[in-house]
Amino acid sequence: MTTISGDRCLDHEEPLIFEIGRDGKCGVDFPQVTVGDTHLAGLRRKGKIGLPGLSEPEVVRHYVRLSRMNYAIDAGLYPLGSCTMKHNPRLNEKLARLPGFADLHPLSPMSAAQGALALMRELAHWLTTLTGMPAVTLTPKAGAHGELCGILTIRAAIEARGEKRTRVLIPESAHGTNPASAAFAGFTVDEIKATPEGRVDLDSLKSKLGPDVAAFMLTNPNTCGLFERDICEIARLVHAAGAYFYCDGANFNAIAGRVKPGDLGVDAMHINLHKTFSTPHGGGGPGAGPVVLSARLAPFAPLPLLVLEKDSIRLIETKTDAPEGAKPFGRMAAFHGQTGMFVRALSYMLSHGGDGIRQASEDAVLSANYVLASLKDVMSAPFAGPCMHEALFDDTWLHNTGVTTLDFAKAMIDEGYHPMTMYFPLVVHGAMLIEPTESESKESLDRFIHVLHTMAEEVKAGKTARFDGAPHLAPRRRLDETAASRKPVLKWKAPDLKQAAE
Amino acid sequence: MRYLPLTADDRAAMLAKIGAADMDALFRDVPQEAVAAPEAFDLPAAKGEIEVERILTRFAAKNVAAGDGPFFCGAGAYKHHVPATVDHLIQRAEFLTSYTPYQPEISQGTLQVLFEFQTQVAALTGMEVANASLYDGSTATAEAVLMAMRVTKRPKAILSGGLHKHYVETVETVANLHGVTKRAMASPGRAEDLIPLIDTDTACVVVQSPDVFGLLRDLKPLADAAHAKGALLIAVVTEVVSLGLITPPGAQGADIVVAEGQSLGNGLNFGGPYVGLFAVREKFLRQMPGRLCGQTTDADGRRGFVLTLSTREQHIRRDKATSNICTNSGLCALAFSIHLSLLGEEGFTKLAAINHAKAVALADKLSAIPGVALITPSFFNEFTLKLPRSAAAVVEALAAKGILGGVPASRLGYADDLLIVAATETNTDEDIAAFATALEEVL
Numbered sequence: 001m002t003t004i005s006g007d008r009c010l011d012h013e014e015p016l017i018f019e020i021g022r023d024g025k026c027g028v029d030f031p032q033v034t035v036g037d038t039h040l041a042g043l044r045r046k047g048k049i050g051l052p053g054l055s056e057p058e059v060v061r062h063y064v065r066l067s068r069m070n071y072a073i074d075a076g077l078y079p080l081g082s083c084t085m086k087h088n089p090r091l092n093e094k095l096a097r098l099p100g101f102a103d104l105h106p107l108s109p110m111s112a113a114q115g116a117l118a119l120m121r122e123l124a125h126w127l128t129t130l131t132g133m134p135a136v137t138l139t140p141k142a143g144a145h146g147e148l149c150g151i152l153t154i155r156a157a158i159e160a161r162g163e164k165r166t167r168v169l170i171p172e173s174a175h176g177t178n179p180a181s182a183a184f185a186g187f188t189v190d191e192i193k194a195t196p197e198g199r200v201d202l203d204s205l206k207s208k209l210g211p212d213v214a215a216f217m218l219t220n221p222n223t224c225g226l227f228e229r230d231i232c233e234i235a236r237l238v239h240a241a242g243a244y245f246y247c248d249g250a251n252f253n254a255i256a257g258r259v260k261p262g263d264l265g266v267d268a269m270h271i272n273l274h275k276t277f278s279t280p281h282g283g284g285g286p287g288a289g290p291v292v293l294s295a296r297l298a299p300f301a302p303l304p305l306l307v308l309e310k311d312s313i314r315l316i317e318t319k320t321d322a323p324e325g326a327k328p329f330g331r332m333a334a335f336h337g338q339t340g341m342f343v344r345a346l347s348y349m350l351s352h353g354g355d356g357i358r359q360a361s362e363d364a365v366l367s368a369n370y371v372l373a374s375l376k377d378v379m380s381a382p383f384a385g386p387c388m389h390e391a392l393f394d395d396t397w398l399h400n401t402g403v404t405t406l407d408f409a410k411a412m413i414d415e416g417y418h419p420m421t422m423y424f425p426l427v428v429h430g431a432m433l434i435e436p437t438e439s440e441s442k443e444s445l446d447r448f449i450h451v452l453h454t455m456a457e458e459v460k461a462g463k464t465a466r467f468d469g470a471p472h473l474a475p476r477r478r479l480d481e482t483a484a485s486r487k488p489v490l491k492w493k494a495p496d497l498k499q500a501a502e
Numbered sequence: 503m504r505y506l507p508l509t510a511d512d513r514a515a516m517l518a519k520i521g522a523a524d525m526d527a528l529f530r531d532v533p534q535e536a537v538a539a540p541e542a543f544d545l546p547a548a549k550g551e552i553e554v555e556r557i558l559t560r561f562a563a564k565n566v567a568a569g570d571g572p573f574f575c576g577a578g579a580y581k582h583h584v585p586a587t588v589d590h591l592i593q594r595a596e597f598l599t600s601y602t603p604y605q606p607e608i609s610q611g612t613l614q615v616l617f618e619f620q621t622q623v624a625a626l627t628g629m630e631v632a633n634a635s636l637y638d639g640s641t642a643t644a645e646a647v648l649m650a651m652r653v654t655k656r657p658k659a660i661l662s663g664g665l666h667k668h669y670v671e672t673v674e675t676v677a678n679l680h681g682v683t684k685r686a687m688a689s690p691g692r693a694e695d696l697i698p699l700i701d702t703d704t705a706c707v708v709v710q711s712p713d714v715f716g717l718l719r720d721l722k723p724l725a726d727a728a729h730a731k732g733a734l735l736i737a738v739v740t741e742v743v744s745l746g747l748i749t750p751p752g753a754q755g756a757d758i759v760v761a762e763g764q765s766l767g768n769g770l771n772f773g774g775p776y777v778g779l780f781a782v783r784e785k786f787l788r789q790m791p792g793r794l795c796g797q798t799t800d801a802d803g804r805r806g807f808v809l810t811l812s813t814r815e816q817h818i819r820r821d822k823a824t825s826n827i828c829t830n831s832g833l834c835a836l837a838f839s840i841h842l843s844l845l846g847e848e849g850f851t852k853l854a855a856i857n858h859a860k861a862v863a864l865a866d867k868l869s870a871i872p873g874v875a876l877i878t879p880s881f882f883n884e885f886t887l888k889l890p891r892s893a894a895a896v897v898e899a900l901a902a903k904g905i906l907g908g909v910p911a912s913r914l915g916y917a918d919d920l921l922i923v924a925a926t927e928t929n930t931d932e933d934i935a936a937f938a939t940a941l942e943e944v945l
Contacts, residue, residue: 014614016614016617016618016621017618017843018618018621021843021846023847023848024848025846025848026844026845026846026848026849027585027587027843027844027845027846027849028585028844028845028849028853030849030852030853030856030927031852031856032852033852033855033856033859034855035747035855035858035859035862036862038862039718039858039861039862039865039879039880039881040718040747040748040858040880041718041720041879041880042720043718043720043748043749043880044747044748044749045745045746045747045748045749045750045851046749046753047753048847049625049626049745049746049847049850049851050625050847051622051625051842051845051846051847051850052843052846052847053846053847053848053849054843054844054846056585056587056844059587059840059843059844060587060590060591062843063591063594063597063615063840063843064591064594066610066611066614066615067591067594067595067596067597067611068596068611069596069608069609069610069611069614070596070597070600070603070608070609070610070611070612071596071600071605071608071609072595072596072597072598072599072600073595073599073600074595074596074598074599075595075596078601080601080604083601085599085601087505088598088599089505091551091554091555093593093598094555095554095555095558095559095562096771097589097769098558098559098562099562099567099569099570100559100561100562100563100564100565100567101561101562101565101771101772102567102769102770102771103567103568103569103581103769103770104565104566104567104568104770104771104772105568105573105575105579105581105770105772105906106578106579106770106772106773106774107575107577107578107579107909107913107914108565108566108568108575108906109897109898109901109906111898111901112565112566112901112906113565113566113772114564114565115560115561115562115563115564115565116561116565116772118561118564119558119561122561126545129543129544129545130543130545132538141637141638141641141774141775142637142827142828142829142830143828143829144816144826144827144828144829145637145641145826145827147826148676148826152675155679175817175828176815176816176817176818176819176820176823176828177816177817177826177828179816179820179821180816180819180820180821180823180825180826181826182821183821183822183823183826184648184676184679184825184826185676185679186679186680188821189820189821226531227529227531227532228531229531229533231533231536232533232535232536255529255532257538257540257543258529258532258537258538259529259532259536259537259538260536260538260542263535263536263538264533264536272829274829280598280599280833281599281600281601281602281829281832282592282597282598282600282832282833282834282836283597283598283600283601283602283603283609283612283615283832283833283836284601284602284603284612284634284793284829284830284831284832284833285602285635285637285775285829285830285831285832285833285834286637286774286775286777286829286830286831286832286833286834287829288774288775302675303671317913318915329675330671330672330674330675331668331671331672331675332641332672332675333637333638333640333641333668333672333774334578334638334639334640334666334668334669334672334762334773335578335579335668335772335773335774336772336773336774337773337774338771338774338775339771339772339773339774340769340771340772340774340775341774341775343558346558347554347558350546350549350553350554350557350558351503351504351505351548351549351550351551351554352503352505352548353545353546353547353548353549354540354543354544354545354546354547355503355540355547355548356503356505356506356547356548357545358540358543359503359506360503360505360506362525362528363506363508363513365525365528365529366508366513366516366517366520366525366528367508367516369516369520369522369528370516370519370520372520373519373520373521374519385520386520386522386527386528386529386530386531410607413605413607413608418601418605418608419605424817438505438506438508439505439506439507440507441507441508441512442507442508442509442512442515442516444507469801471607471608474607474608475607475608475610476606476607476610476800476804476806477607477800477801477802477804478607478800478801479606479607479798479799479800479801479806479807479808480798480799480800480801481798481808481810483798483799484796484797484798484808484810485796485810485811485812485813488787488794488796488810488811489796489797489798490617490620490631490632490787490794490795490796490797490810491617491620491621491624491631491632492617492618492621
């Protein structure tokens with residue numbers, strides 16, 4: 001049925017904030033203050049900015065209504081492979097908002113920030129203990145920023161050796177950020193093939209290694225959700241060629257508490273605190289990407305450095321203050337990293353404890369294998385298990401059904417689920433990557449499996465109506481992405497008054 | 503463990519379904535030499551909420567929060583009042599616990615927010631298009647320099663001496679891999695003449711206004727000079743509230759405007775997370791880094807929003823991408839956008855005026871103290887004082903009196919006798935009087 005309002009019960013349409021607001025309204029109360037021009041150097045703003053005016057209740061309603069058009073972990077299983085959508089404990093949010101953290105200025109005198117510096121040391125202790133690596137730099141602001149930091153550390157170490165190495169080797173299954181980060185750092189990228197078992201092809205690696213290779217970047221567990229069995233051999237080969245071994249730690253959540261990357265021969269690895277240690281994804285950040293470093297890379301870590309002095313902790317913020325032996329390559333960003341995220345991550349770590357972190361990794365791996373085992377009779381899995389924290393399927397089972405990976409994923413939306421990651425990794429045709437995480441109960445997993453299994457059976461039985469043009473029940477049907485990029489409309493423009501009058 | 507729903511029975515049943523004898527069987531691909539027993543990790547056991555809260559509260563208690571007393575620190579991060587509504591709304595589960603909006607049909611909330619955010623940022627900066635945020639102001643500046651090098655196909659970036667030192671170092675760290683940066687000497691309180699440095703190798707000139715010492719810079723002559731040589735002007739704003747009172751860089755001829763958005767909606771957080779704003783002229787659209795949200799229609803013809811122009815990005819273009827950025831600063835952008843929606847035109851311009859008025863009152867009081875000189879003749883809400891002794895020592899002495907009285911310029915590697923002081927709407931007349939009294943005492 002159609003409604004008079006255009007809304008459908010709890011499902012409200014919401015205009016843009018610019019279409020709601022008008023002059024004469026304001027959501028904050030400030031006194032009117034007139035200021036002179038004495039100190040403005042003739043640069044006082046002339047025209048209006050063009051911001052809409054709204055009262056507080058209007059603002060609240062706008063954002064509450066918008067929020068209801070989003071899927072979220074709190075509302076349902078979010079099996080987005082390689083993104084790790086696990087539960088976000090609210091204790092962590094509460095503690096990050098303690099004024100001693102949230103209201104602490106980054107350039108406060110260090111004597112007034114000893115608690116924050118101690119917290120950074122404590123986080124560093126957990127990260128180095130869990131990874132078995134001797135050093136960590138906390139500043140990178142997200143995973144890709146951590147990759148860049150790690151690669152720049154490697155670059156600095158190579159320069160210090162008086163060598164010039166220009167190539168970085170990366171498996172073709174890698175996250176797009178890996179080649180992008182290597183290129184950002186000025187390296188050329190060379191791809192390494194995968195074996196039919198979905199792992200690094202050692203012959204391909206050997207043939208590409210040489211005196212001009214700076215590093216091999218490998219995600220482990222890899223993007224197919226598999227542990228790289230030959231990883232210790234890979235590290236030996238890479239080191240023998242004089243190169244460094246960079247590990248993309250995006251999937252550390254599968255092995256934390258069971259495997260120390262330091263034992264695998266890793267030289268540098270970033271850790272996405274927003275994945276493994278559950279700082280909220282926030283609709284696309286903020287993240288945090290600390291990088292753990294081997295002893296041979298540690299001296300090149302960027303500014304700032306944390307040093308323990310007699311009875312206080314000090315931040316070293318300039319190269320000239322760097323202690324003996326430290327050769328920081330530069331600076332990744334202003335100030336000292338995502339402290340707000342450090343608080344959340346440490347709260348997560350303390351809550352879980354060493355034992356809980358291990359259990360969480362095991363549960364994540366168990367749940368993924370359970371999904372794999374329960375769906376592989378109807379969907380096709382390109383690689384034999386066991387998998388790690390995510391289960392990978394391809395679209396072989398969809399051949400000649402008229403249904404694509406995209407259709408299947410979009411139909412999941414109508415069933416109340418966020419789709420899995422699709423068409424990644426690129427080494428698998430029509431990939432569907434399912435990461436249930438450790439946060440789902442068995443009942444929740446069983447229901448999810450039942451729904452996907454039934455959907456798959458329907459596809460195979462030729463009952464494809466629900467897949468055609470899905471989703472049908474979401475706040476929006478499929479959106480025209482081609483039109484969006486052909487003629488980009490990237491901001492609201494006030495309607496032409498003449499047109500509006502017609 | 504309260505966050506883990508599986509019971510021992512569940513685990514056993516699941517292992518049976520999988521056909522694995524035990525958990526170790528699932529980890530059998532781990533090389534034997536790398537298997538770590540639980541004892542291999544010297545870490546404490548799981549804790550309840552009460553204990554965790556106690557431990558972290560103890561850390562927090564060792565810090566002096568900005569709200570604990572009269573507070574005047576700035577230099578790239580500012581204490582502003584954030585309305586209670588902002589923090590309530592950003593903690594809505596649907597905003598807090600969702601991912602990057604890759605599935606637009608069930609992410610219209612986040613996407614519409616980003617579209618509104620882009621519109622707000624473009625309006626504030628006086629530019630044609632803005633992206634959906636970068637990590638922070640410093641990394642946004644580095645991205646802007648790389649973008650200018652791509653657009654102009656020229657190698658050189660000229661960095662003003664008034665650019666925040668951390669920003670300078672962040673830019674140098676990446677830009678020197680692709681070209682060469684020339685850093686002008688800092689000239690506190692005075693705009694250096696950058697025009698003679700611009701040549702036909704110059705990709706961009708990077709200027710901050712208000713600069714790190716608080717000085718307002720007239721960008722127009724520099725923009726004209728840069729354009730005459732085929733170079734771009736990158737304007738950097740570390741205090742976005744200034745845009746409520748000051749002519750935006752877009753109206754002064756800037757080609758790229760980057761800003762730190764922390765001042766709106768976001769706390770100080772000891773330096774992060776913050777939110778980087780990035781706005782450009784429309785002709786550079788396809789060279790921009792970061793996510794962009796665009797308007798389109800769905801299969802039923804209804805307006806909707808999607809992430810767009812992603813062929814610039816790493817997940818499509820890999821090593822040919824305009825940037826390696828993936829996760830950016832979505833929730834901080836949301837906080838920024840909500841705060842700005844609450845303020846609107848009227849609130850935002852009033853806020854800016856109050857900030858300037860407070861700073862003028864503070865500058866008048868402090869510069870009247872014998873031996874203290876205001877060296878920034880123009881400023882918005884931050885200025886620099888020349889003191890008769892080490893500013894770092896003065897700041898420590900003030901801190902002992904419960905006053906956080908600004909950032910010593912030496913903290914950023916500038917002269918020892920300069921103190922960078924900021925005032926915002928959060929400072930009361932009593933704060934200002936207390937600061938003046940204390941400063942006179944410690945000098």
